[in-house]
Amino acid sequence: xxxxxxxxxxxxxxxxxxxxxxxxxxxxxxxxxxxxxxxxxxxxxxxxxxxxxxxxxxxxxxxxxxxxxxxxxxxxxxxxxxxxxxxxxxxxxxxxxxxxxxxxxxxxxxxxxxxxxxxxxxxxxxxxxxxxxxxxxxxxxxxxxxxxxxxxxxxxxxxxxxxxxxxxxxxxxxxxxxxxxxxxxxxxxxxxxxxxxxxxxxxxxxxxxxxxxxxxxxxxxxxxxxxxxxxxxxxxxxxxxxxxxxxxxxxxxxxxxxxxxxxxxxxxxxxxxxxxxxxxxxxxxxxxxxxxxxxxxxxxxxxxxxxxxxxxxxxxxxxxxxxxxxxxxxxxx
Amino acid sequence: xxxxxxxxxxxxxxxxxxxxxxxxxxxxxxxxxxxxxxxxxxxxxxxxxxxxxxxxxxxxxxxxxxxxxxxxxxxxxxxxxxxxxxxxxxxxxxxxxxxxxxxxxxxxxxxxxxxxxxxxxxxxxxxxxxxxxxxxxxxxxxxxxxxxxxxxxxxxxxxxxxxxxxxxxxxxxxxxxxxxxxxxxxxxxxxxxxxxxxxxxxxxxxxxxxxxxxxxxxxxxxxxxxxxxxxxxxxxxxxxxxxxxxxxxxxxxxxxxxxxxxxxxxxxxxxxxxxxxxxxxxxxxxxxxxxxxxxxxxxxxxx
Numbered sequence: 001x002x003x004x005x006x007x008x009x010x011x012x013x014x015x016x017x018x019x020x021x022x023x024x025x026x027x028x029x030x031x032x033x034x035x036x037x038x039x040x041x042x043x044x045x046x047x048x049x050x051x052x053x054x055x056x057x058x059x060x061x062x063x064x065x066x067x068x069x070x071x072x073x074x075x076x077x078x079x080x081x082x083x084x085x086x087x088x089x090x091x092x093x094x095x096x097x098x099x100x101x102x103x104x105x106x107x108x109x110x111x112x113x114x115x116x117x118x119x120x121x122x123x124x125x126x127x128x129x130x131x132x133x134x135x136x137x138x139x140x141x142x143x144x145x146x147x148x149x150x151x152x153x154x155x156x157x158x159x160x161x162x163x164x165x166x167x168x169x170x171x172x173x174x175x176x177x178x179x180x181x182x183x184x185x186x187x188x189x190x191x192x193x194x195x196x197x198x199x200x201x202x203x204x205x206x207x208x209x210x211x212x213x214x215x216x217x218x219x220x221x222x223x224x225x226x227x228x229x230x231x232x233x234x235x236x237x238x239x240x241x242x243x244x245x246x247x248x249x250x251x252x253x254x255x256x257x258x259x260x261x262x263x264x265x266x267x268x269x270x271x272x273x274x275x276x277x278x279x280x281x282x283x284x285x286x287x288x289x290x291x292x293x294x295x296x297x298x299x300x301x302x303x304x305x306x307x308x309x310x311x312x313x314x315x316x317x318x319x320x321x322x323x324x325x326x327x328x329x330x331x332x333x
Numbered sequence: 334x335x336x337x338x339x340x341x342x343x344x345x346x347x348x349x350x351x352x353x354x355x356x357x358x359x360x361x362x363x364x365x366x367x368x369x370x371x372x373x374x375x376x377x378x379x380x381x382x383x384x385x386x387x388x389x390x391x392x393x394x395x396x397x398x399x400x401x402x403x404x405x406x407x408x409x410x411x412x413x414x415x416x417x418x419x420x421x422x423x424x425x426x427x428x429x430x431x432x433x434x435x436x437x438x439x440x441x442x443x444x445x446x447x448x449x450x451x452x453x454x455x456x457x458x459x460x461x462x463x464x465x466x467x468x469x470x471x472x473x474x475x476x477x478x479x480x481x482x483x484x485x486x487x488x489x490x491x492x493x494x495x496x497x498x499x500x501x502x503x504x505x506x507x508x509x510x511x512x513x514x515x516x517x518x519x520x521x522x523x524x525x526x527x528x529x530x531x532x533x534x535x536x537x538x539x540x541x542x543x544x545x546x547x548x549x550x551x552x553x554x555x556x557x558x559x560x561x562x563x564x565x566x567x568x569x570x571x572x573x574x575x576x577x578x579x580x581x582x583x584x585x586x587x588x589x590x591x592x593x594x595x596x597x598x599x600x601x602x603x604x605x606x607x608x609x610x611x612x613x614x615x616x617x618x619x620x621x622x623x624x625x626x627x628x629x630x631x632x633x634x635x636x
Contacts, residue, residue: 058536058539058540085542086542086543086544087542088542089539089540089541089542090540090541090542090543091542094540094541095540097533097536097537097540099533102532102533102534103533103534103536103537104534104537105534105537105538105552105556106534106556106630106632107555107629107630107631116541116543117541117542120541120542120543121542152631152632154631154632168537168541
């Protein structure tokens with residue numbers, strides 16, 4: 001087992017909008033070891049990205065971290081000053097984003113944007129930074145790196161731009177890479193290439209990755225551990241095998257049965273989860289999934305289910321798993 | 334690039350030709366003439382004067398004669414200011430106006446851009462409110478009010494009421510001229526910067542660990558400055574050629590005066606000369622704006 005590399009404890013983030021407080025992330029607890037690949041899955045608005053932004057202190061107004069602590073390699077991130085956070089960003093923790101088409105500044109060359117982060121966090125001279133940038137570009141699989149250095153983002157395709165974003169993220173050998181839906185905006189063949197690239201780089205460098213996605217197929221291929229989020233909370237956490245084969249939470253089950261598989265017949269219909277996501281402005285008192293849950297019980301509507309451990313590394317918060325005597329029920333309910 | 338500039342020059346030539354024709358026609362349609370005044374000269378004297386300046390010929394012929402002269406670089410004599418040519422008068426007034434106007438525009442850029450940026454970064458805070466209110470005043474108060482107020486308050490106190498005999502004399506005319514463009518630039522920058530701040534690449538810049546200053550100056554400002562450049566082209570042309578109001582109030586021998594007085598006087602060659610001069614300047618500024626655009630934003634293609 002790897003030591004505790006990243007520990008998120010009781011983290012809550014809210015956005016204070018004119019319509020009221022939106023609890024985007026609600027009391028989540030998560031740990032991650034060094035060199036691990038953690039997947040965070042959930043639908044739009046479930047708080048996946050906000051969790052990631054709180055890790056690098058980029059929660060934008062009117063968002064605020066309400067409570068909780070994040071310990072990264074033994075240091076509490078919430079206690080760090082803005083200056084200390086800047087040293088962390090792009091250096092120890094870097095991030096790649098959903099839309100590579102708009103994530104690069106259109107007015108600067110690729111070379112400029114890569115060198116910028118290198119000269120910021122290292123003592124390299126401009127010339128050394130340029131050499132490093134060229135080697136990074138070839139490492140992320142971009143042909144003719146010398147020529148690309150002088151090109152502008154609009155001269156590159158989406159897949160290439162995402163590779164450039166990865167090169168920027170890797171420039172300072174980060175310990176942790178946060179990938180916020182890195183393949184959502186790309187077409188399927190490019191998706192596979194980018195995921196493979198990330199996977200290779202992760203193995204070669206031993207860095208940790210948090211992969212945020214709503215694509216269960218992506219997490220299945222890449223991640224060792226998976227956290228499933230719903231309406232700002234983690235409903236299930238476990239290894240990929242636990243989540244896929246020993247599914248504990250009703251929401252996860254719903255998600256899995258709504259994925260098309262090779263066994264789906266031509267006329268077979270996908271089974272969507274009934275209902276609509278909760279209104280984050282008015283969260284229900286009990287389990288947030290209860291209004292859509294087919295196995296909803298009385299208590300689910302009244303009280304939040306506590307975390308129930310199914311095994312050492314697999315837990316879920318669902319009343320169905322909770323046993324009145326404090327013992328956990330088996331997973332085959 | 335060179336091809337583009339040549340194309341623009343050709344277009345400019347056609348535009349100027351059209352402007353000259355329209356101005357000439359409008360000018361002739363306005364009743365009155367250069368020799369009408371309270372002490373009207375006798376009919377024979379007027380006829381002799383008209384013959385001297387070629388005003389007795391049919392308008393089309395006058396226009397052709399005038400344009401022939403223009404093509405040779407001769408803008409004709411001024412009718413009202415005897416003994417001086419139109420070129421003389423323009424080249425005497427323009428440097429004076431351009432100096433004040435140039436300083437005013439520089440001031441507007443240097444003050445307006447930071448103010449607009451601060452307003453955008455402090456959106457909804459008191460800094461934003463103050464800048465917004467001030468810029469609304471700057472846009473809506475006409476220059477004759479700002480200039481008169483400055484003249485009455487500081488001008489009289491510090492005895493800087495007319496002329497440009499010392500550096501201190503520049504202060505008030507420059508401020509009067511800079512007021513509007515400063516306010517306008519601040520608003521433009523605020524608007525475009527708010528737009529830019531929501532862009533994904535700004536998040537990338539912050540995620541790189543760049544300081545707020547670098548994020549602002551390198552990533553946000555260059556992306557938000559295009560509307561200001563668009564505005565600055567024509568604004569520069571108008572400001573450099575001087576303001577009638579400001580030059581009148583501070584008694585400055587600039588070019589701005591000539592625009593209005595030439596029309597009041599029906600000084601036909603002067604009207605044509607000043608109009609063509611301003612038009613040329615505006616066209617040149619617009620070409621310059623396009624070239625600067627290309628330098629600022631590599632995505633812009635000329636073809």
